[in-house]
Amino acid sequence: MKAATNSEVRMNNRRRLLRLLFTSGEMSKQDISLKLNMSLSTVNYLVKELMENELLTTGTQLGSTGGRKPVCIKPVNHARYSIGAEAASDVVRIVGLDLGAHIIARESYPLAQENTADYWRKLGELISEFAKKNKIPKNKLLDIGVTVGVTMQDDRVAARKEKVQEYVFDMDLARESIGMPVHFRHGTKMAAVAQCRRNESAKNFIYIYLGAKISGAIIYDGKVVDFSGINGELGCMLTLNPSDSVRVDSIFSRKILCKKAGCKNLPEFFTKVKEKDPVCTPIWHTYLEQLTLFAHDIFCLFGWPIVLGGSVSPYIGDDLAFLEEKVHEYYAFEEIPDKILSVSSLGEYGSAVGAALVSINRFFDSDI
Structure with a gap:
């Protein structure tokens, strides 16, 4: 050597x-x-x-x-700044970090995702407006990190058999249209990176992202396993019911959750749940029951703590004790940790935070 x-x-x-x-x-x-x-x-x-x-x-x-x-x-935390953006299916979430990874600002903007030059141009404009509003100097701004809901493998989109629109992503078109230095990453992997930095969890844990889709990441010794590979694609798993062979995405997607309840978005849905709405309440209870079974099975595979993140996670807090109790009830062995499940404090912004962190890590690794 x-x-x-x-x-x-x-x-x-x-x-x-x-x-x-x-x-x-x-x-x-x-x-x-x-x-x-x-x-x-x-x-x-x-x-x-x-x-x-x-x-x-x-x-x-x-x-x-x-x-x-x-x-x-x-x-000197203000020596540089980093911006991360999550291009979700119907919203753009943007976070600004200083060099110490402290969140200085965060915003969300309604914008339906499209694989068009116009969409990516608008996203670039939102990022520029965000930087201007929060007085982030251009000469101190690192490359922009953007996360997408498609699976990335070695800085490229992993090809899927299902050629549906939501899995289409033209990286070259996006990079050209945004109009500023940018790198693209898988949303869930970035949320897991952010969770590792928060140091709220054990060194070994499983991160489950509950959003427009369900996905995950494996964290071993404080690092995301196979950072740029295809793994943790929990939404691609099939249910075990032979008469209803569907992917897990169809159970835990927030879009399907809202569609079943006839709600426009999650805030409307959970407002109705709090009001004990006769339609929304049983839908949410069914979701929790299914999430309990899913978390139990993941725990059986790894035996590690599970962190729940994504846009649905901020609404789980009141039901976390119920989820924990049910996982313990289903588990086959007597020895089991008292606490298996936790909710990420980053919530729906975890993905954007992780994207911004990548730029900070790149800066530290560069020939400054």
């Missing part, structure tokens, strides 16, 4: 230092040295270089037992 050059070692050390500070916040040079197993002289050199690039600055002054008081090194 070829040994790394001095330049490569220095670049890797710089990446590690940046990731540490922008993830963990300010700390002393001594703490940086200990956490990264890096000599203090190397830390001093890198800190000086990154301060000159306006990515780091001095922070809190610490106490001292004698001599000069040490000063923490602080990341």
